[in-house]
Amino acid sequence: MGFFDDKQDWLAEVFSMYPPEGRRSAVMPMLRKVQEHEGYISPERQQEIARILGTTATEVAGVMSFYSYFQALPAGKNHIQVCATLSCALAGSDELWDELVQSLGITRGEVTPDSLFSIQKVECLGSCHTAPVIQVNDEPYVECVTKVRLRALLEGLRAGKKLSEISLPGKSGHVVHERGDEASI
C-alpha cells in the first residue's frame, strides 16, 4: 500500500495551497510527512512522491538531498540535532557534542542499538541567546543546555517520555528581555 493512499484529504489540502501550475510545491510538505511517520524517506517513498507529482524519482531525490532535515537513512526515535554555529560554539557546543557521542556510543550517521537515538550537527537554529541549543526531531528547542539539563533530557527520553513531559532543571530559555532592569534568565 502506498503511504499517501489513505491521505488523500491531506494531499488535497496541500495542493490547494498552490496554484494549478504549482503542484510541484507539494514536494517538501510530502517529504516532511513521510519523514514524520517513518523517520526517514526510503527510495520507494521517493518514487511514490514522484509518481503523484508527475516527476521523476531523481528530481525528488535532488530536492531531498538539498535540505539537511530530510533523512535518506533510518534515524533514531529521538534524532538529536546539535547547533554547531558560532554563538553555540562559544557556549561549548563542541563539548556538548563530545558528551553525546560518548554517552550514546554513536556518532553522526549511526543509530543506537535500541533504535532510540541518532545525532547530527546542524547550523544556527535561530536561538543564539540561549546557547547552546539542541532540537529533538521536529519539536520546539531545548535551550541553555548544561550538563545537568542534558543528563535529565536523555534520561527522560530513555524512559520513553515526550519532550514536553520532561522537566529540565535550571534555566529554561525562551526569555525575551523587554527592559534592561529585568531579571536574568
Next chain:
Amino acid sequence: MSEGPIVSGKDPRFVRTLYAQVGKPSSWTLDAYLASGGYQAIKKALQMAPDAVIDEVKKSGLRGRGGAGFPTGLKWSFMPKNTGRQHYIVCNADESEPGSFKDRYLMEDDPHQLIEGMAIAGYAIAATKGYIYIRGEYRRAYDRLMAAIKEAYEKGYLGKNLFGSNFHFDLYVHRGAGAYICGEETALMNSLEGLRANPRLKPPFPAQAGLWGMPSTINNVESLCSAVHIIQRGADWFASMGTEKSKGHKLYQVSGPFKRTGVFELPMGTTFRELLYDWAGGPTEEIQAIIPGGSSCPPLPWNDETLDTSMDYESLAAKGSLLGTGGVIGIPASVSMVDAMRNITRFYGHESCGKCTPCREGVSGWMVDLFEKITTGQGEKGDVEVLENLLNQIEGRSFCALADAACWPVRGSLKHFRDQYVDLVEQKKAVNRTQRWS
C-alpha cells in the same frame, strides 16, 4: 532628551510596538491581539488608495530588515499596476543568519501582527495571495502561525472581502527544511516552487517575474510588522526615530557572553554601548570583538570607538562593517579570533548551494581547508596572504551574495586581528580551545 530625533531606548518619547506583546501571556491569540489594538491598521489601509499606502511607507523611511536595508516603500512601488495577473506577497521568515533570532519571537508571540502586515502589503501591491516561507526548524512559530491564520479566517480577517472592502486575501505557510540559502529571495522562490534552492539570475527581478513567473514582492518578517505600525501611527511617527537615513526602530539581538542576552527593540541610532551595557547588562567576561549584525558582518574591535558607534546603516558602513540583521555577537578574549572565523567560514562552506565556482571551490573548498590548516597548527608562512588573495578572487565574483557574506567577516578580522593569524602561522600553533561548557 525631548528634542531632535529619538535615538535612545531611554528617551521617554520612545514607544515599543513590534515587541510590545512579546513575552505576555497568550499574546499569540486573536483575543490578545484585538485587545492590544490589532487589526486597526489594515482597516485604515483599506480606506486608503493602494498607492497612498505605498507612499506612507516610503515617507516613513523604512528600510528592509532582512539585512540589505533596501527601502520597503520603493520596493513595493516596483510592482506593475493593472496587470490582470496574479501578484504575490512573500514573507521571508527563513531567518538563518547566525546571530539572528528576532523574527522567531515575532511569529511565536505575535503572529497576528505578521498576518496584518502581510494583508497591508498585499493590498498595497494588489497581491491577493501571500506566502510565509518559514524555516523548517521553527516549529513553535509554525504552530502558532497556523493557529492564528485559522482564527483570522474564522473571523473574516483573511479570505474574501476583508473588513467589508472588495479586497480578497489568502495566506499560506510553506515550511523550509534546513538550508540557509533559502533566505536569498530568488532561492526562496525556487524552494517554494518545489525545486532545489539555487538562486536565480537577476534580472528579471521578482517584481517582474517572481513566484511562478508572476509579479512578486519579498519582505522580511520585521519589515512587514513595521508596516503595521507605520500605517497605524503614521509615517512621521516612524521617521521621528533614528538617524537621517536610517529611520524608525529595529530589533537588535545580543548573544555571546553578556549578562542578559536576548532581543531588544530600540530606535535606530542607539549606540552599542547603550545596547550592550544598559540593556544587555554588560559582558560577563573580557570581550575582544563584536560582530555587529549577524555572522556576515565584519567584526569590530571591542573599544570605546566601537561602543560609541551608532547602530544604523551609515555609521556601520563608515566603520567598515554592516548593520545586517542587527544580531550582535560578542567574541570573548579567551577565544581565538581565527577560530571564530573558522567556525563562520565552515558555516558558509556548508551552506553554499554549489551553483557557482568561486563559492563552491573557493569558500567550501579552499577557505574551509585553509582555516582548518591554520587553526590546527599546520599553517605555513604565506598562508595569510593566500587567504587574502582568495578573498580578492571570491568577493564580487559569485552568483549570489552568500560567497560575499562568507568573505566580509574574514576580511574584517584580518583588518583588526591580523596578528592572531600571523601568530598561529609563524609559531605553527594550534588554537587553544578552552572549556566553555558547564
